[in-house]
Amino acid sequence: MKFPVLKHNLPAMSWQQREHFLLAPYAMFSVQSQGREHPEESHSYRSPFQRDRDRVLHSAAFRRLSGKMQVFTGDMGDYHRTRLTHTNEVSSLARTIGRAVQLNEDLIEALALLHDVGHPPFGHCGEDALNECTQHLGGFSHNRFALELVTLVEQRYTSYSGLNLTREVLAGQEFRSDKDSGFAPMLEMQVVDAADSMAYDAHDVDDALKLGLLSWKQLEGLALVQRAKKVAPLDQCGQGNRRQMLVHALLDVQMENFLSSAFETLADIRQLDSQSVQELGIRLEMSAEFQSDKEELEEFLFDQVYRHPKLAEIRQRAATRIHQLFRLLKAYPERLPERFQLWATHWGVERAVATYIAGMTDRFCDDQYVNMVELGRSQAADWS
Numbered sequence: 001m002k003f004p005v006l007k008h009n010l011p012a013m014s015w016q017q018r019e020h021f022l023l024a025p026y027a028m029f030s031v032q033s034q035g036r037e038h039p040e041e042s043h044s045y046r047s048p049f050q051r052d053r054d055r056v057l058h059s060a061a062f063r064r065l066s067g068k069m070q071v072f073t074g075d076m077g078d079y080h081r082t083r084l085t086h087t088n089e090v091s092s093l094a095r096t097i098g099r100a101v102q103l104n105e106d107l108i109e110a111l112a113l114l115h116d117v118g119h120p121p122f123g124h125c126g127e128d129a130l131n132e133c134t135q136h137l138g139g140f141s142h143n144r145f146a147l148e149l150v151t152l153v154e155q156r157y158t159s160y161s162g163l164n165l166t167r168e169v170l171a172g173q174e175f176r177s178d179k180d181s182g183f184a185p186m187l188e189m190q191v192v193d194a195a196d197s198m199a200y201d202a203h204d205v206d207d208a209l210k211l212g213l214l215s216w217k218q219l220e221g222l223a224l225v226q227r228a229k230k231v232a233p234l235d236q237c238g239q240g241n242r243r244q245m246l247v248h249a250l251l252d253v254q255m256e257n258f259l260s261s262a263f264e265t266l267a268d269i270r271q272l273d274s275q276s277v278q279e280l281g282i283r284l285e286m287s288a289e290f291q292s293d294k295e296e297l298e299e300f301l302f303d304q305v306y307r308h309p310k311l312a313e314i315r316q317r318a319a320t321r322i323h324q325l326f327r328l329l330k331a332y333p334e335r336l337p338e339r340f341q342l343w344a345t346h347w348g349v350e351r352a353v354a355t356y357i358a359g360m361t362d363r364f365c366d367d368q369y370v371n372m373v374e375l376g377r378s379q380a381a382d383w384s
């Protein structure tokens with residue numbers, strides 16, 4: 001493809017030239033990619049990582065994130081984050097970091113959009129329930145399931161299963177599945193992880209305040225909130241604005257600390273390439289003192305929000321529903337959709353059932369529970 005010159009002082013660039021021009025040596029360049037399991041011709045105007053981003057964006061698993069809860073369920077209101085809006089916030093924050101430190105933004109975006117697609121219905125509670133159901137198969141993890149979705153479950157091409165993503169995107173997600181491996185991931189993946197943590201620490205405070213699960217008084221003693229107060233005049237504005245100002249300030253202070261530390265680390269390695277950076281185990285991290293303030297906030301959120309009685313009730317109901325749906329489908333696999341019945345013959349019934357349930361949105365899971373379990377209870381007395 002021939003690129004026309006559209007702006008007089010900036011020559012038109014191919015994606016290869018654009019990366020060469022904009023990225024730092026330590027970034028993962030598309031031309032360094034190890035390719036895909038099923039080789040493909042390179043695209044004329046999209047880099048391999050842009051194609052990965054688009055494949056994730058157009059996947060069924062990604063669309064279903066709109067119907068999956070982050071922390072709070074859909075019937076609690078319409079202000080708080082869903083798994084999809086959380087993912088969009090992570091992607092935006094991660095790209096901001098990536099641009100500032102000259103990493104590969106396209107790879108970052110692909111990794112960010114992918115990072116939570118493996119979540120089953122009802123968030124971590126659904127994950128715990130599925131993990132219990134599948135203990136003798138090795139258990140269930142949303143990070144591992146994301147890999148299964150994009151390598152096996154998604155059907156986009158006639159000659160093979162999965163999305164045929166690049167090895168770099170798969171390796172990034174593999175790191176999320178096994179963070180104790182001792183290996184440092186690509187800097188692009190580290191940036192996505194940092195953005196994930198920044199996003200949920202800030203937006204869970206925002207959502208919990210809006211839902212009345214937290215009070216300002218409870219938050220005031222937290223070191224991270226004190227840091228936020230230094231950059232935003234929280235005491236001088238009304239209740240509604242104060243909450244929004246707090247969430248912006250929480251993001252600002254986290255971003256500022258991460259970038260300051262990252263600039264220092266990257267200054268020492270600016271001539272190294274991506275592979276050398278990984279071999280040396282280079283990590284981009286917030287300062288130790290700041291990280292400890294984040295941990296204080298996270299422990300507070302765990303005790304006061306994630307374990308809040310209102311959520312405990314929802315968690316219990318979701319866990320019961322997933323357990324019962326799992327038992328029913330295991331006993332009556334003919335009630336699985338055709339594609340999953342076929343997989344049951346290859347993978348075993350339990351794995352096919354877990355895969356089916358893990359892909360559901362919260363509402364679809366509720367509907368299936370009502371249709372199959374509650375309405376079918378009389379016919380299926382022997383499984384419950």
Ligand code: MG
Pocket residue numbers: 086090115116196
């Ligand atoms: Mg996340």
